[in-house]
Amino acid sequence: MSTRTSPALLVAAGVGCLALSAVALSAGSAPERHRPVTSAPTPVAATAPADPTAAEIARTQQHLRSVPRDYNAWATLGLDYVQQAKVTIDPTYYPKATSALARSLQLAPRDNFVAMAGEAALAAARHDFAGALGWANRGLAIDPKSAVLEGALTDALTQLGHYRAAEAAARRMELLRPGADAEARLSYAAELRGDLPAARLYMREALRDAVGPSDVAFARYYLGELDFNSGHFRAALHEYAAGLAAVPSYAALLEGRAKARAALGDTTGAIHDFATVVSRAPQPTYVLEFGRLLLSRGRNRAAQQQFAVFRAEEQLFRANGVRLDTDQTLFEADFGDPHIAVVSGGAALHTRPFLDTYDAYGWALHRVGNDRTALRFADRALQTGMRNALFHFHRAVIEQSLGRSAAARRDAATALHINQAFDPIDAPIARRLAGATS
Amino acid sequence: MKRALVLGVATVALTLGPAVAASAHPLGNFTVNHYDGLTISSTHIDDRAIVDAAEIPTAQAKPSIDTNADGALGPAERSAYAARSCAAVAAAVRIDVSGRALTWRVQSSAYVLRPGAAGLSTGRLTCQLTAPVALSDGARVVHVADGYRADRVGWHEITATADGVHLQRSPVPARSVSDELLHYPNDLLSSPLDVRSATIDVRPGTGLSTFATGLAKVPGAGPVARIVERINSLFANLAGARHLTLGVGLLAVLVSMLLGASHAALPGHGKTVMAAYLAGKRGSVRDAVVVGATVTVTHTAGVLLLGLALTVSSSLAGDAVERDLGVVSGLLVAAVGVGLLVSAVRRARGSAADDHGHQHGHDHGHDHAHGHAHDHSHDGENAEPHRQRRAGLVGMGIAGGLVPSPSALVVLLGAVALGRTLFGALLVVTYGLGMAATLTAAGLLLVRLSSRWPGRRIAGLVAVRLTDRWSPWLARRRLAQRLSGATPLVTAGLVVVVGLGLAARSIAVL
Numbered sequence: 038m039s040t041r042t043s044p045a046l047l048v049a050a051g052v053g054c055l056a057l058s059a060v061a062l063s064a065g066s067a068p069e070r071h072r073p074v075t076s077a078p079t080p081v082a083a084t085a086p087a088d089p090t091a092a093e094i095a096r097t098q099q100h101l102r103s104v105p106r107d108y109n110a111w112a113t114l115g116l117d118y119v120q121q122a123k124v125t126i127d128p129t130y131y132p133k134a135t136s137a138l139a140r141s142l143q144l145a146p147r148d149n150f151v152a153m154a155g156e157a158a159l160a161a162a163r164h165d166f167a168g169a170l171g172w173a174n175r176g177l178a179i180d181p182k183s184a185v186l187e188g189a190l191t192d193a194l195t196q197l198g199h200y201r202a203a204e205a206a207a208r209r210m211e212l213l214r215p216g217a218d219a220e221a222r223l224s225y226a227a228e229l230r231g232d233l234p235a236a237r238l239y240m241r242e243a244l245r246d247a248v249g250p251s252d253v254a255f256a257r258y259y260l261g262e263l264d265f266n267s268g269h270f271r272a273a274l275h276e277y278a279a280g281l282a283a284v285p286s287y288a289a290l291l292e293g294r295a296k297a298r299a300a301l302g303d304t305t306g307a308i309h310d311f312a313t314v315v316s317r318a319p320q321p322t323y324v325l326e327f328g329r330l331l332l333s334r335g336r337n338r339a340a341q342q343q344f345a346v347f348r349a350e351e352q353l354f355r356a357n358g359v360r361l362d363t364d365q366t367l368f369e370a371d372f373g374d375p376h377i378a379v380v381s382g383g384a385a386l387h388t389r390p391f392l393d394t395y396d397a398y399g400w401a402l403h404r405v406g407n408d409r410t411a412l413r414f415a416d417r418a419l420q421t422g423m424r425n426a427l428f429h430f431h432r433a434v435i436e437q438s439l440g441r442s443a444a445a446r447r448d449a450a451t452a453l454h455i456n457q458a459f460d461p462i463d464a465p466i467a468r469r470l471a472g473a474t475s
Numbered sequence: 476m477k478r479a480l481v482l483g484v485a486t487v488a489l490t491l492g493p494a495v496a497a498s499a500h501p502l503g504n505f506t507v508n509h510y511d512g513l514t515i516s517s518t519h520i521d522d523r524a525i526v527d528a529a530e531i532p533t534a535q536a537k538p539s540i541d542t543n544a545d546g547a548l549g550p551a552e553r554s555a556y557a558a559r560s561c562a563a564v565a566a567a568v569r570i571d572v573s574g575r576a577l578t579w580r581v582q583s584s585a586y587v588l589r590p591g592a593a594g595l596s597t598g599r600l601t602c603q604l605t606a607p608v609a610l611s612d613g614a615r616v617v618h619v620a621d622g623y624r625a626d627r628v629g630w631h632e633i634t635a636t637a638d639g640v641h642l643q644r645s646p647v648p649a650r651s652v653s654d655e656l657l658h659y660p661n662d663l664l665s666s667p668l669d670v671r672s673a674t675i676d677v678r679p680g681t682g683l684s685t686f687a688t689g690l691a692k693v694p695g696a697g698p699v700a701r702i703v704e705r706i707n708s709l710f711a712n713l714a715g716a717r718h719l720t721l722g723v724g725l726l727a728v729l730v731s732m733l734l735g736a737s738h739a740a741l742p743g744h745g746k747t748v749m750a751a752y753l754a755g756k757r758g759s760v761r762d763a764v765v766v767g768a769t770v771t772v773t774h775t776a777g778v779l780l781l782g783l784a785l786t787v788s789s790s791l792a793g794d795a796v797e798r799d800l801g802v803v804s805g806l807l808v809a810a811v812g813v814g815l816l817v818s819a820v821r822r823a824r825g826s827a828a829d830d831h832g833h834q835h836g837h838d839h840g841h842d843h844a845h846g847h848a849h850d851h852s853h854d855g856e857n858a859e860p861h862r863q864r865r866a867g868l869v870g871m872g873i874a875g876g877l878v879p880s881p882s883a884l885v886v887l888l889g890a891v892a893l894g895r896t897l898f899g900a901l902l903v904v905t906y907g908l909g910m911a912a913t914l915t916a917a918g919l920l921l922v923r924l925s926s927r928w929p930g931r932r933i934a935g936l937v938a939v940r941l942t943d944r945w946s947p948w949l950a951r952r953r954l955a956q957r958l959s960g961a962t963p964l965v966t967a968g969l970v971v972v973v974g975l976g977l978a979a980r981s982i983a984v985l
Contacts, residue, residue, distance in 0.1 A: 091666070098664040103885050136663050286626065317626045319505060319531050342538045349534035349595055353504055356593035
């Protein structure tokens, strides 16, 4: 559960990643500022939001009311809607983004590279990485100098397992537009190679180049993740706190703090933080992590409640024809039906041949007793040299089942060496494995 | 890695899924949506508070509703949950009347489950809240702020109706646009409603919520403005036409000129000031043309520069810049007025000033070149130097053209976005020419009138001023001016006051 989040994807639409702050601010105070805007009919929301993305959206909406055929404005609006959906976690922006981008491409089907960047970001958010790659390449054929498109390309290539090509695209992006967006992607590429110092360095640069509080929160979160995932819980806590000082409502930072508190033994604090996180942003991953923590602390009933919520979310996803990715695979493997886990993990291999997918699929295969094949996938998850405690732990258990005790001990020890509290349930098991014969 | 992916996919998947939108919660499966329907009467305030929770928050609430843990939510469990939740809502919806906090009493509460997506339910909580209050004995300010589950993403809506009292310029509508969270409007060009608080002036007496008068206050809601608005959108569409033919191009140019002319005829373009200036200075035809030309140049340059700045920087807000320029423009007018005032004072000290003035105005009527020469030769000690005079005129023109018209800006940006920068710039130029035409015409009208009937100069001033929004205020001034015999001193003072007024109005928009 302690694998690092993909900054690339968070950046994906969060180009210039803005304004959770403003959302947070407007949540509490929000004295409505009514401004007589030129002449067009007032939209339903008459409030003038303070954050830049919302302001730009309001401006573009206004503009499109008078120039409804401006395909460029429609494309910009679509991109902004995708970004706003991610920043505010308000999914109602996605259908709007879809329609706005469709309108733009309808008005100008060719040479409309801004709309193509929007489609790429939207496809990536949908987990249609092949589609995202297609849109990014189409856009770059028209405008090879677009940093946004290089960013979209980087994200798609990463999730499709083309790590070298992805890093090259990130470098091109940095040349086109140096700044936090490119540096966060370079940091991620370095981390996937197992080069933690470089990953930290790039993320520090991203922090230095941060524009506005949500950029700061974003960089702080990933600095915290880099620390947490290498077992430096206090340092991680420091980064999360610094991020929360910039944007107090940033859900990911609260989740990070919850994890770090749990790792440092502050169960009460961790549970409190997790409860806030899932109440504010019940993302399946957070719900599942919370459930695992509760279970590890013997609070079975409370844990089952979180798992019930996770299942409800799974149900919604299935109804919508979308897979819940590695979360579902690992959840079914650990707490549900491992056969479902194998099906879901196997399907993901085609749509997202990424390290996480290999790891989860290997773990699902292990749970149905197919350890030989499981080991192949566990190896592939570690092929790039990424320092990932969970991947090593999973391989250790698989090796143990295959009777390779020495290898199992080594991998369990590596997992704990990387992060001694990588997961509230799995870390104690890893300790037993590592100390089994020593 | 999962986390962010899920963050993305979870939200998308729950709403983007093919053809599922019909059954899923229209505002996304994570949302908790709030509605407060206030009814304000002279003795009490009622709040029909509704909380519409989508599938996920409903699933999250389930364990706390299902108190006997049998997996089903029975009527007793639901009504107990409704009572608990409404008590929480009553505590979280803060209301005060002129600073004094009220305490809600829960009159009734209900919680119903409605079928949602994927066999899951959505939960709808309805709380009828009431609080006693005395509103019949004077004006009060009612402030309400809904802080219930404020950290959850969702729709936030407040409405207010009156019963036996009068709501003065209520900032919230009387009717719910979402039909009390049953039908969420989905307009591609608007963001979800996010109104969490409202401050309403309540007066004794009867009358419906006066939200409509609030709308009428939007500048230019009159019939003339509506026609201008229509031309406006025609113009914008012409500039944005997909296939630009010569005919369409010429039409766009023509319309832009018309639009500029009508724009200048709308309030707030310093016509009064210019008229007063020309009246005070015994201006010539040439002076009017100078002002007009300066307006065109300034406006065109201003729009082009602002357009450039807006294209380059996304952090710049067009309306904020316009507001600032409005202030500058007003102050410029005031400065010119001060200059006028100084020269008027100086002239007033010269003994023959008045007599001379009449004759002077006459001369200017037919020969401008001569007029200026006249200035120098005959009026040596009281007339300001030529350069200073021209500076005053140019300053007036700059003030008139400094605030870029939003419609010109929109057209320019639209044209730039369509890759027709030059065409856009051309339209902006013709727009400025149109503006200049109106202002020059106004100036010429004045000059003509004053040259034919020197005594009727004020009549010209009035004619020009008729369209101006300051007219009721100025009417009093005009009277005063007539009484005092239209001395240059008064017109100069007028310019200062109007300039300050323009600046103050721009600041007030804040």
